[in-house]
Amino acid sequence: MQGTVDGFTHGPAIPVLAFLAAGLGAALGLRCSIRSLRTARSFRAGPLALGALSIGSGIWTMHYVAMTGFTVAEAPLSHDKPFILGGLAVAVVMAGIGLFIVGYRGVTRMALITGGTLTGLGIASTHYLGMAGIRFPGHFTYETPLVVLSVLIATTAATAALRAALSARVLLSGLGAGVMMAVAVTGMHYTGMAALDVHLHPAAPGAATAGLPPD
16 A cells, blocks of 8 residues: 655645754855865864764754654654664765865865765765664655656755855855755755655555555
Protein backbone atom coordinates (compact mmCIF):
# COMPACT_ATOMS: atom_id res chain seq x y z
CA MET A 1 0.00 0.00 0.00
CA GLN A 2 1.23 3.48 -0.83
CA GLY A 3 1.31 5.81 2.14
CA THR A 4 -0.25 9.27 2.23
CA VAL A 5 2.56 11.78 2.61
CA ASP A 6 2.28 15.32 3.93
CA GLY A 7 5.49 17.36 3.85
CA PHE A 8 3.86 20.54 5.17
CA THR A 9 1.86 19.30 8.16
CA HIS A 10 2.29 22.54 10.11
CA GLY A 11 1.92 24.87 7.16
CA PRO A 12 4.50 27.27 5.72
CA ALA A 13 6.05 28.17 9.09
CA ILE A 14 8.28 25.07 9.14
CA PRO A 15 9.85 25.59 5.67
CA VAL A 16 10.50 29.25 6.56
CA LEU A 17 12.17 28.30 9.85
CA ALA A 18 14.19 25.61 8.08
CA PHE A 19 15.37 28.11 5.48
CA LEU A 20 16.36 30.61 8.17
CA ALA A 21 18.30 27.94 10.07
CA ALA A 22 20.25 27.00 6.95
CA GLY A 23 20.83 30.64 6.02
CA LEU A 24 22.06 31.63 9.48
CA GLY A 25 24.47 28.71 9.70
CA ALA A 26 25.76 29.37 6.19
CA ALA A 27 26.17 33.14 6.69
CA LEU A 28 28.16 32.64 9.89
CA GLY A 29 30.24 29.86 8.37
CA LEU A 30 31.04 31.78 5.21
CA ARG A 31 31.90 34.84 7.27
CA CYS A 32 34.46 32.73 9.14
CA SER A 33 35.81 31.54 5.80
CA ILE A 34 36.13 35.09 4.52
CA ARG A 35 38.03 36.03 7.67
CA SER A 36 40.38 33.07 7.22
CA LEU A 37 41.54 34.42 3.85
CA ARG A 38 42.68 37.61 5.57
CA THR A 39 44.90 35.76 8.04
CA ALA A 40 48.28 34.16 7.67
CA ARG A 41 48.24 30.72 6.09
CA SER A 42 49.38 29.04 9.31
CA PHE A 43 46.40 30.46 11.23
CA ARG A 44 43.63 29.63 8.77
CA ALA A 45 42.67 26.23 10.20
CA GLY A 46 40.76 27.67 13.17
CA PRO A 47 38.40 29.97 11.25
CA LEU A 48 37.89 27.35 8.54
CA ALA A 49 37.01 24.70 11.14
CA LEU A 50 34.52 27.08 12.78
CA GLY A 51 33.08 27.81 9.35
CA ALA A 52 32.65 24.10 8.64
CA LEU A 53 30.96 23.56 12.01
CA SER A 54 28.57 26.43 11.41
CA ILE A 55 27.67 25.47 7.83
CA GLY A 56 27.37 21.77 8.69
CA SER A 57 25.19 22.50 11.71
CA GLY A 58 22.97 24.72 9.56
CA ILE A 59 22.58 21.95 6.97
CA TRP A 60 21.74 19.39 9.63
CA THR A 61 19.37 21.70 11.53
CA MET A 62 17.53 22.63 8.34
CA HIS A 63 16.85 18.97 7.56
CA TYR A 64 15.44 18.10 10.97
CA VAL A 65 13.42 21.29 11.30
CA ALA A 66 11.87 20.55 7.90
CA MET A 67 11.23 16.94 8.91
CA THR A 68 9.00 18.05 11.79
CA GLY A 69 6.48 18.89 9.06
CA PHE A 70 6.77 15.48 7.39
CA THR A 71 4.18 12.83 8.24
CA VAL A 72 2.81 9.62 6.81
CA ALA A 73 -0.89 9.49 7.61
CA GLU A 74 -1.05 5.72 8.07
CA ALA A 75 2.05 5.20 10.26
CA PRO A 76 4.07 6.85 13.05
CA LEU A 77 7.67 7.76 12.26
CA SER A 78 10.78 7.56 14.44
CA HIS A 79 14.48 8.28 13.88
CA ASP A 80 17.57 6.21 14.64
CA LYS A 81 20.02 8.25 16.72
CA PRO A 82 23.15 6.91 14.95
CA PHE A 83 21.78 8.20 11.65
CA ILE A 84 20.98 11.56 13.23
CA LEU A 85 24.51 11.97 14.59
CA GLY A 86 26.01 10.52 11.43
CA GLY A 87 24.20 13.13 9.34
CA LEU A 88 25.67 15.93 11.46
CA ALA A 89 29.17 14.48 11.15
CA VAL A 90 28.88 14.10 7.38
CA ALA A 91 27.64 17.67 6.95
CA VAL A 92 30.46 19.16 9.02
CA VAL A 93 33.21 17.00 7.49
CA MET A 94 32.13 17.54 3.87
CA ALA A 95 31.68 21.29 4.36
CA GLY A 96 35.06 21.34 6.09
CA ILE A 97 36.83 19.61 3.23
CA GLY A 98 35.27 22.05 0.77
CA LEU A 99 36.26 25.09 2.82
CA PHE A 100 39.80 23.88 3.47
CA ILE A 101 40.34 23.30 -0.25
CA VAL A 102 39.35 26.88 -1.03
CA GLY A 103 41.07 28.25 2.07
CA TYR A 104 44.46 26.75 1.23
CA ARG A 105 44.42 26.53 -2.56
CA GLY A 106 43.00 29.99 -2.99
CA VAL A 107 39.86 31.31 -4.66
CA THR A 108 40.54 29.71 -8.02
CA ARG A 109 37.91 28.35 -10.37
CA MET A 110 38.91 24.74 -9.80
CA ALA A 111 39.08 25.15 -6.01
CA LEU A 112 35.62 26.76 -5.93
CA ILE A 113 34.10 24.03 -8.12
CA THR A 114 35.71 21.28 -6.06
CA GLY A 115 34.84 22.87 -2.71
CA GLY A 116 31.28 23.69 -3.76
CA THR A 117 30.70 20.22 -5.19
CA LEU A 118 31.93 18.53 -2.02
CA THR A 119 29.80 20.83 0.14
CA GLY A 120 26.78 20.10 -2.05
CA LEU A 121 27.40 16.37 -1.80
CA GLY A 122 27.55 16.81 1.97
CA ILE A 123 24.12 18.47 1.87
CA ALA A 124 22.69 15.60 -0.19
CA SER A 125 24.38 12.93 1.94
CA THR A 126 23.02 14.45 5.14
CA HIS A 127 19.52 14.45 3.69
CA TYR A 128 19.47 10.90 2.38
CA LEU A 129 21.28 9.54 5.45
CA GLY A 130 18.60 11.15 7.61
CA MET A 131 15.88 9.60 5.46
CA ALA A 132 17.58 6.18 5.75
CA GLY A 133 17.34 6.51 9.53
CA ILE A 134 13.53 6.90 9.57
CA ARG A 135 11.79 3.86 11.02
CA PHE A 136 8.20 2.93 10.21
CA PRO A 137 6.34 -0.19 8.99
CA GLY A 138 7.26 0.25 5.36
CA HIS A 139 9.98 1.54 3.08
CA PHE A 140 10.85 4.49 0.87
CA THR A 141 11.53 4.51 -2.85
CA TYR A 142 12.79 7.42 -4.93
CA GLU A 143 12.33 8.71 -8.47
CA THR A 144 15.88 8.76 -9.85
CA PRO A 145 15.57 11.90 -12.05
CA LEU A 146 14.42 14.00 -9.09
CA VAL A 147 17.17 12.58 -6.88
CA VAL A 148 19.75 13.57 -9.50
CA LEU A 149 18.14 17.02 -9.76
CA SER A 150 18.28 17.45 -5.98
CA VAL A 151 22.02 16.72 -5.96
CA LEU A 152 22.60 19.12 -8.86
CA ILE A 153 20.71 21.86 -7.02
CA ALA A 154 22.84 21.31 -3.92
CA THR A 155 26.19 21.28 -5.71
CA THR A 156 25.43 24.17 -8.07
CA ALA A 157 24.01 26.51 -5.43
CA ALA A 158 26.73 25.63 -2.92
CA THR A 159 29.41 26.43 -5.51
CA ALA A 160 27.70 29.74 -6.31
CA ALA A 161 27.52 30.56 -2.59
CA LEU A 162 31.23 29.92 -2.08
CA ARG A 163 32.11 31.99 -5.12
CA ALA A 164 29.93 34.92 -4.03
CA ALA A 165 31.27 34.89 -0.47
CA LEU A 166 34.97 34.36 -1.08
CA SER A 167 35.46 36.34 -4.26
CA ALA A 168 34.19 39.71 -2.97
CA ARG A 169 34.97 39.15 0.74
CA VAL A 170 32.61 41.81 2.03
CA LEU A 171 29.78 41.56 4.55
CA LEU A 172 26.99 42.09 2.01
CA SER A 173 28.30 39.36 -0.27
CA GLY A 174 28.59 37.06 2.74
CA LEU A 175 24.93 37.59 3.60
CA GLY A 176 23.90 37.06 -0.02
CA ALA A 177 26.01 33.92 -0.14
CA GLY A 178 24.27 32.70 3.02
CA VAL A 179 20.95 33.04 1.20
CA MET A 180 22.38 31.10 -1.75
CA MET A 181 23.54 28.33 0.56
CA ALA A 182 20.11 28.24 2.21
CA VAL A 183 18.62 27.85 -1.27
CA ALA A 184 21.03 24.96 -1.87
CA VAL A 185 20.01 23.18 1.32
CA THR A 186 16.26 23.77 1.24
CA GLY A 187 16.01 23.33 -2.52
CA MET A 188 17.83 20.03 -2.29
CA HIS A 189 15.68 18.90 0.64
CA TYR A 190 12.28 19.58 -0.88
CA THR A 191 13.29 18.31 -4.31
CA GLY A 192 14.49 15.12 -2.61
CA MET A 193 11.20 14.88 -0.75
CA ALA A 194 9.30 15.32 -4.03
CA ALA A 195 11.18 12.25 -5.30
CA LEU A 196 9.89 10.18 -2.38
CA ASP A 197 7.27 7.44 -2.45
CA VAL A 198 6.18 5.68 0.74
CA HIS A 199 5.18 2.03 0.67
CA LEU A 200 3.57 0.48 3.75
CA HIS A 201 3.84 -3.17 4.67
CA PRO A 202 0.48 -4.98 4.36
CA ALA A 203 0.45 -5.68 8.10
CA ALA A 204 0.86 -1.99 9.01
CA PRO A 205 -2.07 -0.49 11.02
CA GLY A 206 -2.92 1.96 8.24
CA ALA A 207 -2.96 -0.78 5.66
CA ALA A 208 -5.22 -2.93 7.81
CA THR A 209 -7.75 -0.14 8.26
CA ALA A 210 -7.71 0.37 4.51
CA GLY A 211 -9.03 -3.16 4.11
CA LEU A 212 -5.86 -4.84 2.93
CA PRO A 213 -5.37 -8.42 4.10
CA PRO A 214 -2.60 -9.02 6.67
CA ASP A 215 0.41 -11.16 5.79
